[in-house]
Amino acid sequence: MEDREEIRKGLEEWREAKKDWPERKEEFRTDAGIPVKDLYTPLDTEGIDYLRDIGFPGQPPYTRGVYPTMYRGKYWTIRMFSGHGTPEETNDRWRMLYEEGETGFSAAVDSLTFSGVDPDQEVHGAAHEVGKEGVPLYSIRGVEALVENLPIDRMSVALVVEPMTSAAVTSMYFNVARERGLRKEQLAGTTQNDILTMTIGYIPWGSLKPADLLKLACDLIEYCTAMKEAPRWNPINFTTYNYREGGIDAVQEIGMGLANAVAHIEELLRRGWKIDDFVHRLAFHLSAHRDFFEEIAKYRAARKLWYRLMKERYKPENPDAYRFRFHVQTAGCSLTAQQPMVNIIRTAYQALEAVLGGTQSLHTNSYDEAICLPSEESVRLAVRTQELIQEETGVANVVDPLAGSYYVEALTRELEERIWDYFMRIEEMGGVVEALNTGWLFNEMSKAFNKRRRDQESGEERVIGVNCYVMEGEEPTPPFRTNPRAAEIEKERLRDLRSQRDNRRVAALLDQLRGVCERRENVLPVVSELTAAGATLGEITGVYREVWGIWQLPFVA
């Protein structure tokens, strides 16, 4: 940059010449509050060394992507998150999506499956919510029906369940595969298994304490990866998407994600494993939100930071461990119930962010999701949105096309610094479990969502259909309704199961689980036997609650 002085001089002259041209606003900022200049020039990328800081795809520091060919080799996986009513109905939807070209699946479960409650337990009106927000998977019978006639050895499935039920639901899936004559070593897929999702993102009924959730999350990582029971399975997906939905910004999203990953790494090291026994299987699930360039820079910065974390702190030998692999979901909270067709456009831009940012798989939201679960028609459009990016735009023909943009590179560096600082703040207060126990993390969320509300209500944050370009007298979108008989069907399924299984064996195994929990041993071996024997989620999670107790949330008086 030998002509730096000339650029500086030119820039000053340019600013001087345009000073009488008014701008729309006093100041411009990104969604995370980073000031945005009027123009970015080589002066803003000073100090960025191409070989050291940007490099080549598939090579350290992975800024440009984790694989050398990226989408020239193969497209990202179209992975739609879906589930509703009963396992049979969800199976119909999955087979429809399979026909439409979907290559990965992701099971959205209902609130009972998240919390580990059976529909016939008279808990808190549980039966009202059967199949409402996702598919009910209360026993192995549910999982059998979910994947019937689907080639599970040739597809990858994400089970979106959290630590309270991750061992149980994952082992149900493994047991179903075994019934079909497959080995769990052959299965590819992911269990979400994220402790922060269940403590600051979504707060389920009867949640366990953070330290117990961390224990359960690490049990699955230990079992699948370190013990090599299911080496192709991703036993965790740090779901920063869910925290982001709570209102926080891109810096907090990745900062919390890194801190969460470190908590798991430290726990597994404490158990005596070596970093190379498990770290290569840790994966992430990020959001694609409303600030286009900031989100792209976020993905680039996250890859670089993961590399830095591994290199500086853990030094694994396996080169795969340095690759920050992630799934992206477009931001559900950016969707509006008003003028819902506009959501198609929002989602398309967000999907483009994820692709330009080098995601490994992608879920695109359906336009009706601010109102109800998506209809077949709206899901098809959401899948087409991704197919359109693949087939018609040409953006996937080149790797990391925005590298070298003065703005994107400057923003990547800025985010990298801010994220690292935020991550260190959590580390300094003792890590995520401590930050959950004190309520600090939730307070961060609460400050963020209250600020968003104020910004939207004041019009500072513009939302089409809500605080600008509002239309009166809109025709409401016809809502998709889940099966009103779902609770009856599921209760019957459990009744049948309970009358057909060996109840004495289940009771004896539940006793064993009690002992395992008391001794804080890995729950997977006995939970696998339990689910194979027909034990239900409510029974298994009931033991956890009984032995470890329920979390008293620090932020609710």
Place this chain on the structure above:
Amino acid sequence: MEKKTRVLLFKPGLDGHWRGIMTVSKALSEAGMETIFFGFKTVEGVVEAAIQEDVDVIGFSVHSGAHLEWARELVRELEEKGARGDFLLLIGGVFPEQDHAELKEIGMDGVFGPGTVTADIVRFIEENLGRKVSG
């Protein structure tokens, strides 16, 4: 000085989408009301607390798709306790506009779907309690 308007807010069932109701809770406090946010609570517990605490408003949020069921249960419980009509009942959350009329028929006084501005909830409470909230 007038009594502060007291609002009891809760999440029925198991659904853990708390952001909406916590946002409303904060906004009502900022508007000068006294809010009690329970988190998860059974309708029995809520009605009992509402009577004991002498609140003016009961509000709850449903994202699970079980909005009709929960509205009916709350009203049934209020009837059983002879407290139907003692409180202004508000429901918010994610549910289709097509269900607003039915929610009102069931007995919800205020129905607030996605995209609601919290000022509208404040105004609704003020207008329907027949007095200005203090603060």
